[in-house]
Amino acid sequence: MxxxxxxxxxxxxxxxxxxxxxxxxxxxxxxxxxxxxxxxxxxxxxxxxxxxxxxxxxxxxxxxxxxxxxxxxxxxxxxxxxxxxxxxxxxxxxxxxxxxxxxxxxxxxxxxxxxxxxxxxxxxxxxxxxxxxxxxxxxxxxxxxxxxxxxxxxxxxxxxxxxxxxxxxxxxxxxxxxxxxxxxxxxxxxxxxxxxxxxxxxxxxxxxxxxxxxxxxxxxxxxxxxxxxxxxxxxxxxxxxxxxxxxxxxxxxxxxxxxxxxxxxxxxxxxxxxxxxxxxxxxxxxxxxxxxxxxxxxxxxxxxxxxxxxxxxxxxxxxxxxxxxxxxxxxxxxxxxxxxxxxxxxxxxAKQAEVRGCGDILGDKVAAARKRVAKGQGDLRLLFSSEAAPATQARWDAPLAMESLPKVDSVADLAERLRIGRSRLDAYSVDDLIALIAAVAERWVAPDSPLAELRQQGLIFLSSWCQPERLSRLADDSLRGHRSYLDGPRPVGGNRVRQLGARHRGLVVHWLAGNVPVLGMLTLVQSILARNANLLKAASRFTRVLPLLLESFRGLEIKTPGGRTLLGDDLLASLAIVYCDRDDRVSAEAISREADVRLAWGGREAVEAVSTLPRKVSAEDIIFGPKLSFMVIGRSALATERAFQRLARRAATDVCVFEQTGCASPHTVFIERDGVFSAEDFATKLAAELDQALVRFPSPPISADDASRVEARRIRGELTGRVWRSAGVAWTVILDDAGAELAPPCYGRVITIRAIDQAENVLPLINDSIQTVGLALSGEQRLDFARRAAQRGAERFPDIGRMTLFEAPWDGLFPLDRLVKWYTLGGPM
Incomplete structure (x- = not known):
């Protein structure tokens, strides 16, 4: 025929x-x-x-x-x-x-x-x-x-x-x-x-x-x-x-x-x-x-x-x-x-997916940053400031019309205005700033918020993370046990002669990643607590999200128990968001030269591009570069039906949050053999939990290119193993016999399950590119694994279900500690 x-x-x-x-x-x-x-x-x-x-x-x-x-x-x-x-x-x-x-x-x-x-x-x-x-x-x-x-x-x-x-x-x-x-x-x-x-x-x-x-x-x-x-x-x-x-x-x-x-x-x-x-x-x-x-x-x-x-x-x-x-x-x-x-x-x-920021391991094949082509003149645009509000009629995921934004003629003048505006924060205690941030976090999740559709894209976590008790604890943990160091010198270790204090660094310039819509707020909040001025360079993806978050400060007034009035507009005076083309090196160099701290999230290409920009000799660099994460489940963690079900539900949460685009998101699950429940049992249960999780974490629209990539990964799995899949491309579970090898990230809730003899078999996979290992181990095995994995380069070992929750330290450092300068009073003892 x-x-x-x-x-x-x-x-x-x-x-x-x-x-x-x-x-x-x-x-x-x-x-x-x-x-x-x-x-x-x-x-x-x-x-x-x-x-x-x-x-x-x-x-x-x-x-x-x-x-x-x-x-x-x-x-x-x-x-x-x-x-x-x-x-x-x-x-x-x-x-x-x-x-x-x-x-x-x-x-x-x-x-x-x-x-x-x-x-x-x-x-x-x-x-x-x-x-x-x-x-x-x-x-x-x-x-x-x-x-x-x-x-x-x-x-x-x-x-x-x-x-x-x-x-x-x-x-x-x-x-x-x-x-x-x-x-x-x-x-x-x-x-x-x-x-x-x-x-x-x-x-x-x-x-x-x-x-x-x-x-x-x-x-x-x-x-x-x-x-x-x-x-x-x-x-x-x-x-x-x-x-x-x-x-x-x-x-x-x-x-x-x-x-x-x-x-x-x-x-x-x-x-x-x-x-x-x-x-x-x-x-x-x-x-x-x-x-x-x-x-x-x-x-x-x-x-x-x-x-x-x-x-x-x-x-x-x-x-x-x-x-x-x-x-x-x-x-x-x-x-x-x-x-x-x-x-x-x-x-x-079909358009290639945007660079996935700190989770961009697929883009990590390039060994060095692509050389940027400098334009004859920079074209830096002001996306948000205390004077320039975002277009409120636009959806958070609407494309940005760059030509409609005002042009920044002088980065130096903009930086100076932010430094002057920063001085307003000197009248606020660190607890005052925490109160302002907590109040605005309530606005973000209000029913009439323009960001309501971001509730399952990290907004709920961000709002919870900004509650007073959590920010107070984070600041205490980051600043040698006492956030009040930010309010003036205080005795060290009970000694009244020697005192220690922390002050702002100046202007922090943030290069934001486009992988998680609310990601930039995590470090911006910490920089605000340090009373820094902040200039943020928006990513090309989710460009409108941060302006809409910050717009919630406009007109905000709260009363402290002591009767003081705290103004959100005072906080807005110290920050601005700008945007320029990724190849506009002229603009990138201009904002880099003004920075007292350069803070960058992104894949290797993005952060290496930032690191090559000219800067002040005294400038501090805080880099959150490309990382990969995975899970390890011991046979003891699957000893009972209840533990088995609870673990699968929590693993599904880690897979769904941020659609696996965050650096702490898992892409591979390693399970010890010879337990009560097998790797195949876990794959079957995880597939069911991912399907149920669509109610709690609705799957966002996926690009045609990402859909094609998911289908390719599914079919590779069907050629070599077994696949559980949703209707459409909402989630995928792959079970194969590759053993102790990491599955390359695919994103879109694609998770690979692999059986291993012992948890220790995956230790050779760990190096400085591994950030988080979600653990379901117990007793001495858990402690020994974490100790040995940390020596090889991994930085976080949370329980499964808590992998994607931002904590301090992150990537092995306390960001808030790096966003202040310390001073002493009284001399050494």
């Missing part, structure tokens, strides 16, 4: 017949991969499918996300190694490349499929072809997807010329060669084909030639075909219309003769050209489905979502149904002229 489908002209089948034949061909392909790929069979069986499963709809076939071919390519083979003729790899402009094994049957199908589509889109006649790329290397081994695509398009070539070559390591257009070819083509009047990858063709030829006024008129009927690479052009605001306009200017081609092809490595050979309407059209041997990123169910036509593609072509690997991380929309199914097939439009790549 597959070969029969390939013999059919790709856009000739009516919809009903096309679906019927494609269903039969897909079922044939499904059975082949079920029989010959053990990992794919395990994946299908994990979803309740068997070889004889009946699929009434194309959407029912199980899909693999593109990430599966990056992370699990070694498992996805449906032929023996001696049948593999080549290995195809994507270009991998970011992260791991996709890898697929190609046998003779797959290669033959790819050639036939591509030839049919090219003939329909560009015409069947062979013609001269100019390739805007380097001559691809021939031979076996690892074949690049770019080279494979070039070779595929050469099926239309009667003769071929390559008009790009490397010069000093840089790809360069061979302009003289191109001009000579154009002159020859004009004389022959035979239609020609220009082919290249979208970005290379535009940046090396169309843009520079058009800007230089070069015209190379081609014979009538000529085409320009291009493939991939739109992301880089989209970043430069180059649309299809702009691309076609440049092609018309340089080569005299009408827009309909500039044909964009869509395709991807995981289903090489299947391409989707612009059809008569300008949208992509699926051929008879393929289909496109759009899936909702939240539910992963098929979306109605016209609604955007993740693009899934089905084709029975791959024989050597189970890539017959692939969920991409591209966003698209189905635009029609009715025939247009002679073209039959589902039409769709690609809207772009």
């Amino acid at each position: 597959i070969d029969q489908l390939l013999q059919t002209p790709p856009y000739s089948l009516p919809a009903d017949e096309r679906t019927k034949q494609l269903l039969a061909a897909m079922y044939e392909a499904y059975q082949h991969h079920f029989d010959h790929c053990a990992a794919y069979r395990r994946f299908c069986e994990g979803r309740g499918l068997v070889r004889s499963s009946v699929f009434l709809d194309l959407a029912d076939f199980p899909y693999l996300p593109v990430q599966a071919f990056k992370e699990s390519a070694d498992l996805l083979r449906s032929v023996s190694n001696d049948q593999v003729k080549s290995t195809l790899q994507s270009s991998a402009t970011s992260g791991l490349p996709s890898t697929v094994a190609i046998d003779a049957i797959t290669a033959k199908r790819q050639v036939r499929a591509l030839a049919g589509v090219l003939s329909a889109a560009l015409g069947p006649k062979r013609r001269p072809v100019a390739v805007f790329d380097v001559n691809p290397r021939s031979g076996g081994g690892m074949l690049g997807a770019r080279s494979a695509a070039v070779q595929g398009f050469l099926n239309l070539a009667r003769e071929v010329e390559y008009v790009v070559a490397p010069e000093h390591g840089v790809l360069t257009l061979q302009r003289k060669v191109l001009e000579e070819l154009a002159a020859h083509w004009r004389n022959s009047e035979e239609p020609v084909l220009l082919f290249g990858f979208t970005y290379l063709l535009y940046s090396l030829a169309l843009e520079p030639l058009a800007d230089a006024g070069v015209t190379l008129q081609l014979p009538a009927g000529s085409h320009l075909a291009h493939l991939g690479g739109w992301k880089k052009l989209a970043d430069r605001a180059v649309s299809k219309d702009v691309f076609a306009e440049k092609a018309a200017k340089v080569f005299g081609l009408p827009p309909e003769n500039v044909v964009d092809f869509y395709g991807f490595t995981e289903q090489m050979g299947v391409t989707y050209p612009d059809g008569p309407t300008g949208d992509k059209t699926a051929p008879a041997f393929a289909e496109v489905i759009v899936r909702d990123p939240q539910t992963l169910m098929p979306a109605p036509d016209g609604e955007p979502g993740l693009l899934q593609f089905l084709t029975p072509l791959p024989h050597s690997y189970p890539g017959i149904s692939v969920l991409t991380d591209d966003i698209g929309v189905i635009t029609g199914r009715d025939p247009i002229g002679d073209w039959q097939g589902t039409r769709f439009r690609v809207l772009g790549r």
